[in-house]
Amino acid sequence: MARLSKNMKAALSKIDGEKFYELEDAAKLLKEITFTKFDASVDIAVRLGVDPRKADQMVRGSVKLPHGIGKSVRVLVLCTPDKQEEAKAAGADYVGLDDYIEKIKGGWTDVDVIITTPAVMGKVGALGKILGPRGLMPNPKTGTVTMDVGKAVEEVKAGKIDFKVDKYGIVHTTIGRVSFDKEKIVDNAKEFLSTIAKLKPSSAKGTYIKSVSLSSTMSPGIKIETKSILG
Numbered sequence: 001m002a003r004l005s006k007n008m009k010a011a012l013s014k015i016d017g018e019k020f021y022e023l024e025d026a027a028k029l030l031k032e033i034t035f036t037k038f039d040a041s042v043d044i045a046v047r048l049g050v051d052p053r054k055a056d057q058m059v060r061g062s063v064k065l066p067h068g069i070g071k072s073v074r075v076l077v078l079c080t081p082d083k084q085e086e087a088k089a090a091g092a093d094y095v096g097l098d099d100y101i102e103k104i105k106g107g108w109t110d111v112d113v114i115i116t117t118p119a120v121m122g123k124v125g126a127l128g129k130i131l132g133p134r135g136l137m138p139n140p141k142t143g144t145v146t147m148d149v150g151k152a153v154e155e156v157k158a159g160k161i162d163f164k165v166d167k168y169g170i171v172h173t174t175i176g177r178v179s180f181d182k183e184k185i186v187d188n189a190k191e192f193l194s195t196i197a198k199l200k201p202s203s204a205k206g207t208y209i210k211s212v213s214l215s216s217t218m219s220p221g222i223k224i225e226t227k228s229i230l231g
Contacts, residue, residue, distance in 0.1 A: 020225040026214045027185040033219050034178045039070070040217035042176040042185055046196055047211045048169050049204060056203045059171065060164035062142040063195040067184040068159030070177035075153055076100060078116040078124055078138075083149050087115075090153035101127065109134055113162075115144045115152045135164075163192075171196060178216050189214070193229055 021029065034040050050057040076094040077087035078101065087095045094100060094111065097120060104127050114131065116124050116138045124131075124138060131137040138144040142162040146152050163173045175188040193212065200208045212229070213221035 015220055015222060020223045023186055023189055023214075023224055023229050024182065026222045026224055027182045027189070029222055030185070030214055030216055030219065031178055031182065034216040036178075036217055038217075040178045040219070041069075041071075041174045042178060042180065042188075043172065043215050043217075044175050044189055044192060045170055045172045045213050045215070045221070046193070046209060048165055048171065048196075049207045049210050050165060050169055050201060052165050052167055052169055054203070057201045058165065059196070059199050059201065060139075060141060060162075061195060061199050062160055062162045063192055064155060065159040065161060065175060065188040065191055067176065067180065067188055069161065069174050069188075070180060071174075073113060073156055074111045075156055076111040076114045077149050077153065078114060078120055079149055080117065080119060083117060083147075086150040087153055090150040091157050092149075092153045097123070104130055109136060111136065113144065113156050114138050115146070115149055115156070117147055117149060118145055121145060135162075190229060193226075 015029070015033065030042065048059060050059055052058055074093045075091070077083075077092040078097050079087060079095070080097065084095045092115070101123055109130065114124075114136050118140075121138070128137055139162075140146070143152055143155070143160075144162070161173055163171050165171050173192070175192055176185050180188075193209070197209065209226050212224040212226050214224055215221040
């Protein structure tokens with residue numbers, strides 16, 4: 001059995017494992033129990049009452065967080081030459097098509113988001129086995145397959161994130177950094193949870209949002225009282 005570090009013991013001593021915290025209290029506590037020397041991410045995990053094996057209960061979407069995630073997002077735009085200047089002007093880090101498709105086939109995936117246009121999805125679709133497992137496959141539902149590549153790039157750079165429920169019925173994503181003020185963490189969490197709530201499948205029965213927890217890199221999770229957030 002792995003021994004707990006001094007910092008982990010200190011963090012656990014501050015958390016009541018049986019308690020469900022108000023979001024504001026959890027955000028404050030999270031900053032107190034994070035001891036990393038780097039600016040740790042703030043992560044949220046939401047367990048949903050859905051069956052991801054059923055197509056009509058697959059929860060996925062995107063949300064523009066009010067305060068971003070505190071991280072520089074590397075964006076690749078795969079498009080035809082007529083769209084490349086638009087993508088570059090919007091701030092895309094990499095722009096091209098065939099050259100980057102060959103790089104990806106060779107194993108290069110050093111980006112956070114890939115945006116493309118419908119016209120080239122035939123070529124991009126062939127990369128599914130590489131991009132899919134890494135969560136990089138463009139999808140119209142998340143706005144990453146679009147003719148308006150400039151707007152898509154700007155939104156991603158401004159804090160838009162994509163998310164999808166995993167096979168266990170959990171949505172897990174980063175919503176900020178520990179260096180954020182408590183209020184910014186709360187704002188981002190509320191925006192994310194509000195978006196999740198709106199995406200409830202009509203076929204999902206019973207409790208939809210079953211549990212929510214907040215954590216940072218290498219910190220224990222803090223259980224959140226969901227009723228105080230969503231009413």
